[in-house]
Amino acid sequence: MPSRSNAAPAHPALHHADAALRPESEAGRSRLNRKYTITCLAGVHIIETSIMAPAIPAIEDAFGALGRGTILQTRHGPVAVEDLLPGDSLRLIDGSFAPLLWRGMMTITPSDAGSVRHGLTRITADALGIGRPLQDLVLGPAARLYHATSNVAKLTGKTAAYIPAHDFVDGNQFIALRPAAPVDVYQLGFAAHETLMVNGIGVESLHPGTAFSLGLRGPVLAQYLALFPHLRRLDDIGLFRHPRLRLRDLEMRA
DSSP, X not given: OOOOSSOOOOOSOEEEEEXXXXXXXXXXXXXXXXXXXXXXXXXXXXXXXXXXXXXXXXXXXXXXXXXXXXXXXXXXXXEEGGGOXXXXXXXXXXXXXXEOOEEEEEEEOGGGGGSGGGOEEEEOTTTTSTTTTSSOEEEOTTXXXXXXXXXXXXXXXXXXXXXXXXXXXXXXXXXXXXXXXXXXXXXXXXXXXXXXXXTTEEEEOOOOXXXXXXXXXXXXXXXXXXXXXXXXXXXXXXXXXXXXXXXXHHHHHO
16 A cells, blocks of 8 residues: 555555556557556545556546645645545645545656656746745646636636646746656546645646547547546546636737
8 A cells, every 4th residue: 555644544455456458540559558557446445557558648638737746735634646545535726625536647757758748847936926836846747727817707708727837837937847767747536627726726636528529439438438437437527617728828818
């Protein structure tokens, strides 16, 4: 069972398994694969499974939001993302808590760094205001930040949107990083789409998307869904809590 950084109550037995997803097409079989590790509840047990699956954006974007060492607040105190387990209740941006159902992890290596989507983003302390973040925060390539501005309201009619963290890179307070050694990145899933409070900043939780937006169908879509045992169907998680935008969409509106 993974070690903990605090004295939270013991969890049920942790079981391990291995599986492999095979792409549907010949073109898919030529793609590079990577290992994805999922940890989720299965009855009274916590199951940890390593799955080999294609290294494609539709899958990687569901795993790469929070850098190893990111601290989140649980009901029992602060816990590093790598020590979280399903059943922990995590603090959301509105101050409430939600039980974690799924944790996904993949490893980014230096050889991945040639792709923009594999870059990490460091947000320096107080970049978004006092205590936001409290200390430097490293986010993964798929991280999206909760962003509430008047331009979001004008464009979408919603109070806030999720913007990719790497859209804010300015070389000063938001710094693009390329890993010099393998680094683990994580994403966290709940019964619904949520906004996590991470070191004073709102960060989007898992939403696996829709079949249409993913561009997946048939057996490949079924294989993708198998990565999320806490869901029976993609739409079980419900609607997006806030829309996903790019920063340039708001800048064009300004």
